Amino acid sequence: MNIKIILFTLLNVALIIYFGASYLYDAKYVIYTKPAIIPIFMLYAFAKNRGKLSQNYSFFVAFFYLGETFLLHHESQPILYVLALTFYFLSYLTVAILAFPYLKNLKLLNYVKTNTIFIFILICCFLGIVISIIFKNISIIYLNLIILLNAIAALILIITALIYLRIEFTKKSIYYFFGSFSIFFSDTISALIVYFLDDIVLNFTERILHFLGFFLIYLFQVQNREIQADNDFA
Template sequence: MLKNVFLGISILFVLIYFSASILYDTKYVVYIKPVIIPAFICYAFCAFKERLNSHYLIFVFFFYAGEIGILFMEQSPIMYKFGLLFYFFSYLSLINLAYPYIKFVNLIKEIKLYSFFIFLLLTVLLVFILKIIFDSEIDFYLNTIIVLNALSAIFLVVTAFILLQEIFNRKTVYYFFGVFCIFFSDVISAVNFYLLDDFYLNLLERVLHFSGFFLFYLFIIQKEENKFS
């Protein structure tokens, strides 16, 4: 079947991407990334077309556009800025993806004390990362985009916690861990780029990045079900 062909292509390019990044120069490996997401989305359309709503497709568009923009980090600073801006819109799309499942009437009584603690911890972490970035010599527009991305990342994590507390089932667990994969992927990427350049951190960032994207796919195709007991 056609969906199996697209799934096979996706798996093949993921394996090539990760194995090549270990064995060869990572500068050339990054150009394999743009093939993976389109092949996987073709599989998703063949397998679960009726469950891929417009909110998810908007997220995929901005996420993929961000991937393309990031590829031109060294060649074109403007494309790199647009890539980061597209990531910002992909974060907003993810937040929008969760809101239909949240009942704001019960929001206050559902929020636990540990949620505020984790929110505060993540905020401090992001402030630390932003300080490292701003100590580098980068322009005003890039600073602004980075701040927008950091704020949207915090709101995305908060949304994930609220959703998990509102509805604790397999679907929301996928969303929760998908958010944390994307969040820590970005944190590791910033640390790796501005503070140190470590091969294993770079590899971990890629694993988290693709894991997050796959978990959001599982979230969107997962049928509604009862809460875990």
């Protein structure tokens, strides 16, 4: 059997088990299923798109995966929560770096229009509300600092996605835009669940956005490398 078919089947089985463990049995069982999903997906991605995945994308996957893995165990070891937030911070920056080549040597102010500023202000207000809720529940200074750094990195990612979509409205910029926003809102909802309201609808929304964002960034990367290869061939 083709290795790609095997990996694709394993990926779907892992996702079914993950959501089944989350909602049909006991949520704590996700610690046994979730860590397997991203490695299986990446094996499938590399098998299907050999040579199309950049080094920066590999860094993003590694940081994203480590953040997810440490977060699953943070209740037993508080230091793991700090490590999870640190790797999330790095994953935000690496996703932003993926789009930086399209922003350099450009007069960015030409692309910052009124609607872009308006959306960014709304995101800032929303993030400010979330951070204020978190800070009321945390009195540890260094943890608050890490959370604030994550918020700054998230804002860098958001403004990068907004400007990139403004610069060029293409399939890959749309993938990047919605992938970035999905990751941002997924992590924001996750923070609200941990510190404010643990709700089944919020949990489901967070997990859908989580995997959707990761997949859309993958599609952006593949689309980006395909365009580069076509240009090199031309």
